[in-house]
Amino acid sequence: IDVVAAVIKKNNKYLIAQRNRNKHLSLDGSFPGGKVEKNETFEVALKREIKEELNIDISVGEKLGE
Numbered sequence: 001i002d003v004v005a006a007v008i009k010k011n012n013k014y015l016i017a018q019r020n021r022n023k024h025l026s027l028d029g030s031f032p033g034g035k036v037e038k039n040e041t042f043e044v045a046l047k048r049e050i051k052e053e054l055n056i057d058i059s060v061g062e063k064l065g066e
Contacts, residue, residue, distance in 0.1 A: 017029065
């Protein structure tokens with residue numbers, strides 16, 4: 001399973017999302033993101049996940065890790 005996560009930085013601060021209390025690792029902090037759907041690029045998946053979770057549009061920069 002491929003997953004994506006966004007490292008969102010603004011004004012020298014990073015966005016960490018709190019996980020849903022009813023999910024695995026509930027209430028832990030994590031970078032927002034999720035699973036890549038079949039036939040979806042990582043970039044498209046990341047934009048979709050951030051729109052779904054945070055209702056914001058993002059531009060995807062460089063890949064930080066794997």
